[in-house]
Amino acid sequence: MPALLLPAPAKLNLMLHITGQRADGYHELQTLFQLLDRGDDLEFSPTLDGRIELSPPLPDVADDDNLIIKAARLLKPYASANAGVAIQLHKRLPMGGGLGGGSSDAATALVALNHLWQCRLSEDQLAELGLSLGADVPVFVRGRSAWAEGVGERLTPVELPEHWFVVLQPGVSVNTARLFADTELTRNTPVSTIRSALAGAGHNDFEAVARKRYPEIELAFTRLAEFGQVRLSGSGASLFLTTQSDMAAQDLLRSILEQYPGYSGFTARGVNQSPLQRSLANTA
Incomplete structure (x- = not known):
């Protein structure tokens, strides 16, 4: 087969509640996943030598810890030996x-x-394999914006307004495991409903500890508040603001970066169907 170029879209958490912690240490979540039309790209060139190779390597990430290589290795038993x-x-x-x-x-x-x-x-089988790699993997496998519960694996597809977003990086990388282990992280937010989340209710339980543990995030929240409602995606560090059009998003990003040139960011549109599934369908 010829090489296959496919997207790996980003997501935003429009809200994220931590409702409990299980005996095995995993946290029970409720979150609203919004897929975006922007992300990474991966090019796959099939070979007949049985090898799995990735380039370029990610800095400070060994092959055994790289999720792309781990995903390929999970599929190897279902493929031909070569x-x-x-x-x-x-x-x-x-x-x-x-x-x-x-x-x-x-x-x-x-x-x-x-x-x-x-x-x-099947999609269900791929999602199950993906869950062994990380709680967020199934939503990308299934390719729909979704309401998620459990550790993030119980997914209900939802139709979200396809707003435009400004996504900003305040110049710091967050260690998610560190925030999950933080003694000040809220772990008992009352269980919510899809209806209330779709109506705009909810917050991100990571925000308070992320702002306290990472001064760069706290400063960014303070600086960006003049431009609109600022929200944290996942455990951070990315922040985002919602706009109603591509032009509004571009203008807002330009204004922010002119005032704070040390930040980086991009604009993206929220989508209900993943660009991955659309791209793959076009290759069939």
């Missing part, structure tokens, strides 16, 4: 940004290699 792949990663999303970059990359690898290696696994 099935291999060379993967080129075009990384655009920041690491430790709360945008789901690593999870989305892994999901794209699962979906792409299931197609290229003709593994014939």
